[in-house]
Amino acid sequence: MFGRIARRYDLANHLLSGGADFLWRRRAAKIVEGWRPRRVLDLATGSGDLALAIQRRLPDATIIAADFSPEMLKVARSKGVRETVLADAMHLPFESGSFDCVTVAFGLRNMSDWNLALGETARVLSKDGHLLVLDFSLPVGTLRPTYRFYLHRCLPFLASLVTGQKSAYDYLGGSIEKFPSGEEMMRLIEESGFVNAAVQPLTGGIAAIYTAQTLRTL
């Protein structure tokens, strides 16, 4: 599915989010910069926008961008992502403790086993490593019904005009409905081997950034 939409993926993202996705990735990259990591893995990198934003802020760090879609990785490389690896996030081809930061933007939700993917992420992180997950969530309160209407009725139609692939965007709404958010997401992260999970809602709760750490050994 991602291979089919790779070519128009960026355009669809920017149009359908009204440009908010730029701000969300900028916020995520700024948080990562504050951790001063030397080796970063951007999982489910897609067309590489988060990897590029981190690359710009941390020019001396090694940023590895991984995805299981060769079409997406081709787009990422054409935009300037330096190191890409074709890999399934649930079976990563990296040794334990290889990275001091792992990021995943709009990717975890699409994986078939969230616990397994987060457990693999914890494995490849060093002790005291950092996790950042950026993904959609459902806003609470009065915005929720309006947002749901947009998500299920308007977005698939608009996306089909941009990408020619309505089914991929029918899937998007359902995947957001099923994906845990807020406290539930923090619990999932901590159950998978992390501590200090925290959440920052974005744009009225349409998206959120979750951060957590692996345990420091004394």
Ligand SMILES: C[S@@+](CC[C@H](N)C(=O)[O-])C[C@H]1O[C@@H](n2cnc3c(N)ncnc32)[C@H](O)[C@@H]1O
């Ligand atoms: C919605 S895109 C997100 C891309 C990018 N991170 C962004 O912020 O725009 C989801 C990406 O996750 C990738 N993906 C989904 N499941 C994966 C898995 N198990 N392993 C690696 N990549 C995966 C897809 O190929 C796709 O490129």
